[in-house]
Amino acid sequence: MTMCLAVPGKIVTITDDPLLRMGDVDFGGVVKRVCLGYLPDAQVGEYVVVHVGFAIQRLDEDAARQSLELLTRIGLLEEELAGTPSGPRPGPRSARDGEGAA
Amino acid sequence: MRFVEEFGDPALARRILADLHATVTRPWALMEVCGGQTHAVLRHGIDQLLPPEVELIHGPGCPVCVTPLEAIDRALAIAARPEVIFCSFGDMLRVPGTGRDLFRVRALGGDVRIVYSPLDAVALAAAHPDRQVVFFAIGFETTAPANAMAALQARRLGLRNFSLLVSHVRVPPALEAILAAPGCRVQAFLAAGHVCSVMGTGEYPPLARRWNVPVVVTGFEPLDLLEGIRRAVQQLESGRAEVENAYPRAVPAEGNPAARAVLADVFEVTDRAWRGIGTIPRSGWRLSERYRDLDAETRFDVGRIRAVEPPECRAGEVLQGRLAPDRCPAFGGRCTPRTPLGATMVSSEGACAAYYRYRTTDLTGARHA
Numbered sequence: 001m002t003m004c005l006a007v008p009g010k011i012v013t014i015t016d017d018p019l020l021r022m023g024d025v026d027f028g029g030v031v032k033r034v035c036l037g038y039l040p041d042a043q044v045g046e047y048v049v050v051h052v053g054f055a056i057q058r059l060d061e062d063a064a065r066q067s068l069e070l071l072t073r074i075g076l077l078e079e080e081l082a083g084t085p086s087g088p089r090p091g092p093r094s095a096r097d098g099e100g101a102a
Numbered sequence: 103m104r105f106v107e108e109f110g111d112p113a114l115a116r117r118i119l120a121d122l123h124a125t126v127t128r129p130w131a132l133m134e135v136c137g138g139q140t141h142a143v144l145r146h147g148i149d150q151l152l153p154p155e156v157e158l159i160h161g162p163g164c165p166v167c168v169t170p171l172e173a174i175d176r177a178l179a180i181a182a183r184p185e186v187i188f189c190s191f192g193d194m195l196r197v198p199g200t201g202r203d204l205f206r207v208r209a210l211g212g213d214v215r216i217v218y219s220p221l222d223a224v225a226l227a228a229a230h231p232d233r234q235v236v237f238f239a240i241g242f243e244t245t246a247p248a249n250a251m252a253a254l255q256a257r258r259l260g261l262r263n264f265s266l267l268v269s270h271v272r273v274p275p276a277l278e279a280i281l282a283a284p285g286c287r288v289q290a291f292l293a294a295g296h297v298c299s300v301m302g303t304g305e306y307p308p309l310a311r312r313w314n315v316p317v318v319v320t321g322f323e324p325l326d327l328l329e330g331i332r333r334a335v336q337q338l339e340s341g342r343a344e345v346e347n348a349y350p351r352a353v354p355a356e357g358n359p360a361a362r363a364v365l366a367d368v369f370e371v372t373d374r375a376w377r378g379i380g381t382i383p384r385s386g387w388r389l390s391e392r393y394r395d396l397d398a399e400t401r402f403d404v405g406r407i408r409a410v411e412p413p414e415c416r417a418g419e420v421l422q423g424r425l426a427p428d429r430c431p432a433f434g435g436r437c438t439p440r441t442p443l444g445a446t447m448v449s450s451e452g453a454c455a456a457y458y459r460y461r462t463t464d465l466t467g468a469r470h471a
Contacts, residue, residue: 005138005322005451006244006296006352008105019258020221020251028104035221038247038361047105049299049352052191052241053219054248056361057299057352064105064351071114071325074121074332 006051008059011036011044025050105351109323115151118328122335123153130338131157131287132331133280133423135273136294137164137451138322144460146324148331156335159287159423160456162276162379163294165241166193166449167421170375171409173269174199177238179404180267181212186402187230189223190238192216197445200410220252227256227264236398239266244296246270246387247361250368253393265398268388271374273297274305275385280422281313288423290334292320292327295349300365302357306345314343321349368393377445378418417444420453427457434462 009025014036021036025048035054036042047059134140140160143149149158162168178199181188188204195204195216208214213233217223220237227235239249249266256264273294280288293306298319306317316337320330330348337344347353367390374386389397414432419425427433427446437443439455446452 006299008352020255035219035248035251037251038358038364040360049296051244051296052248053221054251056244056247056296057354057358059105060351060354061105064108067329067348067351068108068114071118071329074114074117 006049006056008047009034009050010047011042011055014042014044023055025055106323109321109325110146111325115324115328118325118332119151122156122328122332125332125339126153126155126335127339129155129157130289130335131159132290132292132334133159133161133288134292134320134327134330135161135163135277136297136322137161137167137449137453137456138296139163139292139294139320139327140453141451141456141459142322142324142327144456146327147460148324148327152331156331158331160420160427160453161291161423162280162376162421163242163273163297164421164446164449164451164453165245165271166191166197167417167445167452168271168376168379169194169197169240169269169445170377171199171411172375172407173240173267175407175409176399176404177267178202178204178207179407180236180398180402181207181214182210183212183234183402185234187213187215187226187233187235188238189215189217189220189226189235191240193449193451194238194240196442196448198412198442198448200408220249221255224252224255224259224261224264227261228259231263233263234401235264236402237264237266239268239270242271242273242294242297243301243365244294244299246365246369247300247358250361250364253368253389253396254364256396257393265396265401266389267398268369269374270369270387271376272371272385272387273301274309275382276376276379277309278313279379279382279385281309281315283422285424288315290316290318290338292330292334293317295319295321295326295353298347298349298353298357300358300361302362303345303347303353303355304357310343310345316343317345319345319347319349319353321352376421378421412443415444417446417454420446427454428461430454434458 009027014023025034048055049057223237369387370390372388442448446454
């Protein structure tokens with residue numbers, strides 16, 4: 001059990017208990033009961049970030065896509081420039097290019 | 103789209119790394135605040151892929167590690183009482199108190215239970231009206247809303263046999279304390295993403311300005327970490343000190359308003375002692391006056407607590423980024439996850455545990471350089 005780790009999951013059902021908003025959240029096949037009290041507007045099908053049984057935040061799919069798109073563009077400009085004499089320094093970059101990261 | 107695999111894409115990671123290598127011109131020291139980030143960095147070997155100029159200093163963001171020994175000893179004393187069902191997150195059970203831990207209390211007959219959610223403890227109290235159920239409410243801003251909801255729910259259900267032993271901590275005052283410490287080497291922070299999911303980013307601009315230090319809100323997947331590092335280095339190289347959000351999919355600027363409202367109701371700011379670091383002004387939360395009747399500290403008189411740290415443990419230096427875990431003489435020998443001297447070797451977020459898990463290769467404790 002990790003305390004600070006929060007995991008993204010998809011809301012599959014919502015039970016509006018009069019005292020507390022609860023729901024089932026699917027974490028890639030494992031479904032757990034989660035408190036949705038802090039996301040009063042969250043809907044079935046939405047992704048949420050869950051920590052110690054509580055959805056603490058919505059996962060914004062658009063923001064996620066934008067981030068990935070931004071990351072995809074990193075280095076593109078540089079690659080184009082690399083062909084020109086004023087391109088960025090090569091050095092350690094090329095030496096490490098072969099290493100994987102994940 | 104599950105938002106995990108996509109943010110571990112090796113091709114994109116290489117791109118970010120290439121850009122980082124092209125950007126950096128001199129040495130920089132960055133602190134990743136959260137222990138979850140420390141573990142991710144070591145697990146994915148991110149520290150070994152960075153340009154040699156970029157150093158990651160591991161921060162104090164491990165809730166179990168910074169919970170003061172005095173609070174743990176108090177927990178042990180309360181948990182040993184026959185009328186008590188003591189509930190805690192699993193991480194806490196093996197954290198050494200003065201001479202023993204919660205596992206030991208359980209072995210001696212104490213009713214100590216691991217809960218996944220604080221609401222499980224509330225359910226236990228409802229199911230056992232003849233017992234006193236105590237929940238050990240520790241953690242940062244990420245965990246505080248869950249624990250606050252347990253208090254709220256116990257109140258709604260009218261439970262008289264539920265209480266909380268509260269030792270909550272807040273990140274921003276701790277960052278101030280780190281920056282103010284003599285000899286501080288930290289030049290930029292990777293702020294803890296999930297703390298900001300709750301609190302938003304509003305607490306950081308004054309800190310960034312006052313200390314001229316870049317703060318980049320950073321997530322936990324490999325690409326999140328690399329991008330957080332890249333943006334921090336970009337700021338440092340260009341002489342900027344701003345708050346940036348590199349984890350926007352889980353961090354809106356305002357955080358979670360519903361959670362913040364409940365936090366403001368259930369808790370109030372207090373000074374807090376951090377294990378190994380000392381007392382940091384305004385760095386904690388305790389129950390507010392409205393909820394003080396749920397405070398286990400006043401409900402159970404356990405007498406005077408005399409907490410004694412093992413002299414060999416140097417977790418305090420590790421937590422402040424002054425000592426790399428594997429430079430500690432006890433590391434991997436006298437101190438292992440099975441026989442921890444301090445909390446940093448126990449917790450799944452502790453820096454010593456991360457080094458032990460990902461940087462030791464054989465049973466003799468030999469480790470990579």
